[in-house]
Amino acid sequence: MTELQHTVTAETRSRGPILDLLSRSTLLIILLVLAIVAHFLSKGTFLTSRNIINVLTQYSILGVLAVGQTLIILTAGIDLSLGSIMALSAVVTLSVQGLGFLPSLLIGFAVGASAGMLNGLLVAIGRVPPFIATLGMMQVALGLAYVISRGFSINDRGGHFAQFKVLGVSSLVWIWALVALLAWFISRRTRYGSYIYAVGGNPRTAKISGVPVTRVLVFVYAFAGLCAAIGAVLYIGRFGNAEPTIGRIALLSMSMAPVVVGGTSLFGGSGGIGKTIVGVLILGVLNNIMTLIGVPANPQQVVQGTIILLVVYMFARQERRKQLR
Amino acid sequence: MKKIALPDLAEVFKITPTRKRLMIDYMAWVLLVILIIIGVSLKGSLFFSVSNLTNIIEQSAIIGVLAIGQFVVVLTGGIDLSVGANMALMAMVAGLTLPLGVFGSIGATLAAGAIIGMIAGLVVAYAEIPPFIVTFAMMAICRGLALTVTKGEAVKNVNSPLQVIGFGPPHWLVWLGLAGLVWFLLTKTRTGTNIYAVGGNREAARVTGVNPKRILILVYVISGTCGAVAGILSMARYTVAMPTAGYGYEMQTIAAVVLGGISLFGGEGRFTGAIAGVIFVAMLRNILDASNANPFWAYCVIGAVLWVAVILRGLLERIRS
Numbered sequence: 001m002t003e004l005q006h007t008v009t010a011e012t013r014s015r016g017p018i019l020d021l022l023s024r025s026t027l028l029i030i031l032l033v034l035a036i037v038a039h040f041l042s043k044g045t046f047l048t049s050r051n052i053i054n055v056l057t058q059y060s061i062l063g064v065l066a067v068g069q070t071l072i073i074l075t076a077g078i079d080l081s082l083g084s085i086m087a088l089s090a091v092v093t094l095s096v097q098g099l100g101f102l103p104s105l106l107i108g109f110a111v112g113a114s115a116g117m118l119n120g121l122l123v124a125i126g127r128v129p130p131f132i133a134t135l136g137m138m139q140v141a142l143g144l145a146y147v148i149s150r151g152f153s154i155n156d157r158g159g160h161f162a163q164f165k166v167l168g169v170s171s172l173v174w175i176w177a178l179v180a181l182l183a184w185f186i187s188r189r190t191r192y193g194s195y196i197y198a199v200g201g202n203p204r205t206a207k208i209s210g211v212p213v214t215r216v217l218v219f220v221y222a223f224a225g226l227c228a229a230i231g232a233v234l235y236i237g238r239f240g241n242a243e244p245t246i247g248r249i250a251l252l253s254m255s256m257a258p259v260v261v262g263g264t265s266l267f268g269g270s271g272g273i274g275k276t277i278v279g280v281l282i283l284g285v286l287n288n289i290m291t292l293i294g295v296p297a298n299p300q301q302v303v304q305g306t307i308i309l310l311v312v313y314m315f316a317r318q319e320r321r322k323q324l325r
Numbered sequence: 326m327k328k329i330a331l332p333d334l335a336e337v338f339k340i341t342p343t344r345k346r347l348m349i350d351y352m353a354w355v356l357l358v359i360l361i362i363i364g365v366s367l368k369g370s371l372f373f374s375v376s377n378l379t380n381i382i383e384q385s386a387i388i389g390v391l392a393i394g395q396f397v398v399v400l401t402g403g404i405d406l407s408v409g410a411n412m413a414l415m416a417m418v419a420g421l422t423l424p425l426g427v428f429g430s431i432g433a434t435l436a437a438g439a440i441i442g443m444i445a446g447l448v449v450a451y452a453e454i455p456p457f458i459v460t461f462a463m464m465a466i467c468r469g470l471a472l473t474v475t476k477g478e479a480v481k482n483v484n485s486p487l488q489v490i491g492f493g494p495p496h497w498l499v500w501l502g503l504a505g506l507v508w509f510l511l512t513k514t515r516t517g518t519n520i521y522a523v524g525g526n527r528e529a530a531r532v533t534g535v536n537p538k539r540i541l542i543l544v545y546v547i548s549g550t551c552g553a554v555a556g557i558l559s560m561a562r563y564t565v566a567m568p569t570a571g572y573g574y575e576m577q578t579i580a581a582v583v584l585g586g587i588s589l590f591g592g593e594g595r596f597t598g599a600i601a602g603v604i605f606v607a608m609l610r611n612i613l614d615a616s617n618a619n620p621f622w623a624y625c626v627i628g629a630v631l632w633v634a635v636i637l638r639g640l641l642e643r644i645r646s
Contacts, residue, residue: 078457126636129589131404131457132579133635136628139576143624150619248572254465256458266455298477301469305462313452320453 027263027278034285041292053169059284060176061086061234063277065255067176067183068116068227070276071220073259074187075200076268077123077130079221081137082228082255085115087247088141090232093161094154094242101160109229115141116225120218138247145244153243156236163237172234179230183223184273196220200268257304258283261311283307349641352634353584353601360605364612377611383492385607386500387412387562388577389600390555393507394442394548395578396599400511401524401541402591403449403456405548408555409574410467411441415556416566417471419487420480427486434553441467442549446542464575471568480566491561503554507547508596520544525592573624580631581606583638606630 038046045051065082072079093108115137122133156162163171187193195216198206207213236242247253262279264271286307290300364372371377391408398405418437422430441463448459490496511517522530523540531537560566581602587594606627613623 080461122632122636126632127639128632128635131406132583132589133632135406135576135579136631138628139573139624140628143621143626143628146621146624147619151621254461256461260458266458296473296476298469298472302466302473305465305469308462308465309448309452309454309459312454312458313448316452316454 027275027282031278031282031285034282034289038285038289038292041289046288046292053173055281055284055288056173056176057163057170057238059280060170060172061231061238062255062258062283063176063280064179064227064231064234066258066276066280067180067273068224069255070259070262070264070271070273071183071187071196072130072224073200073256073264073266074196074268074271075217075220076203076266077217077220078256078266079116079119079134079224080131080253081115081119081134081141082224082231083249083253084138084141084145084247085112085225085228086231086235087242087244088112088115088145088148089229090235090242090246091145091149091154091244093229093232094156094236095148097157097160101158105233108232109226112229112232113222113226116228117218117222119225120221123221124214124217142244142247145247149242149244151244153241155241159240161233161236162240163234172237175230175234179227180273180277183227186223187273192216192219197269200270202269254304254308257308260308260315263315265315266312345641345644349586349638350595350598352586352637352641353598353605356584357601357605357608360608360612364608367612368615372612372615381604381607381611382497384611385603386497387555387558388574388581388606389497389500389603390503390551390558391574392578392581392599392603393504394551395575396582396585396587396594396596397507397511397520397544397547398456399579399582399587399589400520400591400594401544402527402589403541403544404460404579404589405445405545406457406460406575407441407445407463407467408548408552408578409571410464410471411438411549411552411571412555412559412574413566413568413570414441414467414471415553416560416570417474417480417556417568418553419557419560420482420566421474423482423485423487430487431557434557435550438549438551438553438556439546440549441552442546443542445549446545449545450538450541468568475568477568479568480560481564482560482566483564485561485564487557487561488564489561490558491564496558496562499554499558503551504596504600511596516540516543521592523591573627576631577606577627578603580627580634583631583634586638588638588642589635 035047042051065086069079069082089108089112092111093104096104096107098104099107119130119134119137122128122136123130126133128136165171166174187196195206195211198209198211199213199216203213232242235246258279259271259276260266260279261282262271262275262277264275283304287300287304290303295303361372391412395405395408415434415438419430419434422433425433445459445463448454449456452459490499511520519530519535519540520543522533522535523537527537530540556566559570582594582599583589584602584605585594585598585600587599609626609630610623613626614620
């Protein structure tokens with residue numbers, strides 16, 4: 001098994017330290033330029049620690065969803081249902097809040113993880129294409145969220161989930177960092193991580209080399225479902241309530257956006273959590289700039305869709321050039 | 326763990342390749358009959374009354390028009406996730422352009438729909454990005470535009486002459502007319518053969534002199550135009566166009582065409598099957614509506630139907646014969 005791990009490492013993880021650093025720094029340079037532009041547009045308020053913490057807090061929910069999405073996209077899959085699963089677990093968590101903080105939290109996590117697991121089973125065993133399986137889940141989870149909440153907003157009555165500050169930074173950001181660290185550890189430091197890259201690189205080769213493809217797929221979808229449930233808790237922490245429509249919020253239903261903007265390949269096998277974090281920050285700064293120059297929320301959605309298309313186009317072209325070489 | 330030896334299904338039921346093909350092609354019709362039996366047993370003779378059946382046909386029309394576009398796109402191995410958002414946007418375009426007169430409004434909407442489809446088609450054909458990403462982004466763009474043009478307000482147009490095609494036979498005849506047109510295109514023209522060819526094997530199609538890029542753009546233009554027709558029908562029927570309308574329609578259309586026996590990998594599928602699939606989905610909603618359950622259960626049921634349809638088709642496909 002170690003042999004496989006080595007080949008995977010050699011093939012998909014790094015293309016030599018210099019190239020890796022260069023491609024990683026391209027994104028960081030874009031981010032830096034954006035930040036400087038934002039700094040001037042906001043007349044010097046953008047690059048203050050208070051504003052940066054604000055942006056981080058605002059994007060922590062999307063960030064957590066994007067972490068789950070990254071592992072799925074690494075296996076050449078996609079999950080269109082994370083926003084809906086988030087809405088479902090948020091509604092479930094708050095409707096059982098009478099049981100106390102910890103039980104309701106765990107029930108919410110269980111709901112999210114099982115919805116994700118069902119996605120994984122459909123993809124791995126039912127051989128349903130990922131975007132079809134998760135498109136179905138997008139509606140099923142949303143329907144269930146509506147049925148359970150009867151369409152109403154539910155409040156966090158005890159305020160148990162409310163965010164708090166640790167070292168001056170909101171708990172939401174800390175939780176996002178923890179989830180990202182966990183996913184990074186799984187993907188880069190464990191055997192399962194190399195399996196994930198192997199399945200995305202070439203599922204047939206992976207299967208022949210003894211990778212438990214079915215188990216790996218079920219695991220990544222379940223993990224993403226769990227991330228959606230964690231995102232639900234963050235949402236409740238930030239807004240103090242939950243309703244089924246939160247899954248349809250444009251930004252949150254597009255959790256693949258930061259992943260592709262960060263440069264993880266939609267065809268699987270290359271990319272990673274670090275890139276996604278940068279992708280979330282780029283989108284966050286970009287939206288912040290649009291808000292600063294007075295673009296309302298709805299046209300921002302149009303811009304975001306266009307950005308996804310442009311970025312995917314860019315990376316697809318790069319990929320093809322590499323193949324031609 | 327000991328593996329249980331499954332009996333060879335193909336041998337037990339004497340499934341020849343032709344029979345397998347027939348089973349896949351007529352899956353929707355068989356399921357439709359089963360659903361009718363369920364409907365009758367739940368609602369009795371009321372279900373089979375002329376008024377309820379015409380009701381179902383009328384309720385099929387808008388989804389049916391969108392499913393035509395979806396069918397043609399899926400034939401090329403693509404997918405259009407933007408049909409619902411596109412329809413919402415087109416309904417608003419139809420409503421906003423009504424001051425130009427009925428024909429001006431219809432013309433402007435059809436043109437707008439074709440342009441939206443053409444953009445998606447150009448990106449799919451030339452950038453070679455997976456269609457589900459292109460159309461997912463397109464969905465966000467259409468939804469964003471629909472929310473932007475009126476700042477989230479609905480467009481109202483009561484008492485417009487457009488309402489003629491809002492109800493009754495004129496309403497669903499638009500659907501069936503368009504279906505006839507596309508059926509003719511697919512089965513009787515060279516272009517139709519080329520669409521199947523591109524879906525079946527793009528490289529082989531290219532070698533035989535078909536331009537796959539042009540075909541890909543064409544199918545998305547057809548889907549965009551179908552979105553425009555659905556938008557006009559929706560404006561005519563409801564007299565209000567909401568920017569949030571059509572949510573989940575993409576799934577209903579995909580469920581319908583998959584039930585109709587189309588292959589999600591392209592190249593295979595009968596158009597009439599998709600029509601049966603649309604009626605199946607509409608009938609399902611009709612039965613759910615009548616059962617007094619929470620209307621949101623319909624979301625769940627149709628999602629589950631999509632899963633079952635894809636798995637069922639995959640199983641039928643994998644029977645060795």
